Amino acid sequence: xxxxxxxxxxxxxxxxxxxxxxxxxxxxxxxxxxxxxxxxxxxxxxxxxxxxxxxxxxxxxxxxxxxxxxxxxxxxxxxxxxxxxxxxxxxxxxxxxxxxxxxxxxxxxxxxxxxxxxxxxxxxxxxxxxxxxxxxxxxxxxxxxxxxxxxxxxxxxxxxxxxxxxxxxxxxxxxx
Numbered sequence: 637x638x639x640x641x642x643x644x645x646x647x648x649x650x651x652x653x654x655x656x657x658x659x660x661x662x663x664x665x666x667x668x669x670x671x672x673x674x675x676x677x678x679x680x681x682x683x684x685x686x687x688x689x690x691x692x693x694x695x696x697x698x699x700x701x702x703x704x705x706x707x708x709x710x711x712x713x714x715x716x717x718x719x720x721x722x723x724x725x726x727x728x729x730x731x732x733x734x735x736x737x738x739x740x741x742x743x744x745x746x747x748x749x750x751x752x753x754x755x756x757x758x759x760x761x762x763x764x765x766x767x768x769x770x771x772x773x774x775x776x777x778x779x780x781x782x783x784x785x786x787x788x789x790x791x792x793x794x795x796x797x798x799x800x801x802x803x804x805x806x807x808x809x810x811x812x
Contacts (some may be wrong), residue, residue: 714756720760730774730777732774735762738762741758741759756812763801763802765802771802787805
């Protein structure tokens with residue numbers, strides 16, 4: 637009996653260790669590993685937040701007029717009315733009127749088509765009547781405007797003396 641009680645207590649303590657303590661130790665180790673992952677993720681989140689705050693600070697340093705110019709250069713929505721108004725204002729400087737204005741919806745850009753992801757295109761066709769030199773000056777002003785436009789085609793027909801009817805097809809871009 638003298639040896640039986642210590643052996644029994646030793647067997648019970650080994651059983652408790654194997655049955656209860658060892659599984660709890662494994663659970664604690666697993667939880668510690670998860671905590672380490674969360675700590676790493678939290679550190680990266682704080683780092684990204686610092687980068688974001690730095691970028692927001694740099695963005696806020698830009699003058700409002702420059703931000704408006706960038707918005708006009710590449711708007712974040714399809715603003716067909718503003719596009720037509722901008723081109724009409726340029727045409728009005730040369731006493732020309734836009735006629736037969738039509739928006740041409742474009743489908744999704746094809747991969748490898750030269751357009752970066754996130755940029756959409758919109759087509760616009762219109763016609764104007766003007767002398768050749770006036771039309772060249774109009775195209776030059778259109779080229780110098782902040783809005784990015786690509787002339788797709790220009791066709792013309794003879795009109796009255798020194799006047800031609802020009803049909804223009806152009807593309808403009810916007811952020812999706």
